[in-house]
Amino acid sequence: MASLTVESPEALKEFVGKEIGTSEWLVVTQERIDRFAEATEDQQWIHADRERTKRESPYGSTIAHGFLTLSLISFFTKQVIQVRGVRLVVNYGLNRVRFPSPVREDSRIRAHIRLLSFKEFADAHEAVFACSVECEGSEKPCCVAEWIVRYYK
Numbered sequence: 652m653a654s655l656t657v658e659s660p661e662a663l664k665e666f667v668g669k670e671i672g673t674s675e676w677l678v679v680t681q682e683r684i685d686r687f688a689e690a691t692e693d694q695q696w697i698h699a700d701r702e703r704t705k706r707e708s709p710y711g712s713t714i715a716h717g718f719l720t721l722s723l724i725s726f727f728t729k730q731v732i733q734v735r736g737v738r739l740v741v742n743y744g745l746n747r748v749r750f751p752s753p754v755r756e757d758s759r760i761r762a763h764i765r766l767l768s769f770k771e772f773a774d775a776h777e778a779v780f781a782c783s784v785e786c787e788g789s790e791k792p793c794c795v796a797e798w799i800v801r802y803y804k
Contacts, residue, residue: 659736660776660802666766671780674727676759676787679715684756687719701756710753717750720760720794724782727762728798739803743777746797752789759787767797776802 654672657663681701688694696703697714704713725742734740754760765781777799784794 654731656733656735660734660778660804661771663734663766663769663776663778667769669766671764671766672731674730674762674764676761677723677727678757678759679719679754681713681756684713684715684719687716687722691716691718693718710755713756715754715756715758717794720750720754720784721745721748721796723760724762724784724794724796724798727784728764728780728782728800731762731764734802737802737804741801741803743799743801745799746779748794748796750794752786752791752793754786754793760784760793761787774804776804778802 657666684698688698693716697708697710698716699713701713705711708714761784763783763785765783767779767781768777769779770777780798780800782794782796782798783792786793
């Protein structure tokens with residue numbers, strides 16, 4: 652259940668520049684990392700080879716793909732906000748994506764969601780969310796991105 656429910660996209664206007672909320676924690680297991688590696692054909696050893704990462708990686712364990720962490724933004728955002736009164740919601744794209752710190756196997760991550768901007772079009776509304784994904788115990792976020800979402804009437 653989302654921590655905030657708005658009855659229409661227009662109701663988002665009042666949240667521009669404000670923190671909307673923080674998602675629940677999610678454990679990033681090796682199984683999840685392996686499934687993502689299989690789906691994306693990215694089997695690089697820093698994600699898949701536990702023994703080698705213990706010997707050679709500066710992280711000391713396998714780490715999640717940055718794109719795995721990024722792909723969870725929509726999941727986290729649904730926990731934070733629900734927008735009603737729309738026919739279709741579309742992931743329109745991303746701005747300024749960075750992965751400042753790694754997500755080690757079995758780490759817990761969660762997202763902080765803020766609304767940066769809101770635009771109205773003839774057939775849709777566009778919201779740009781600032782998403783900062785934190786990894787428990789890390790000083791730096793593991794992913795920061797601006798996510799553009801279109802809400803069609």
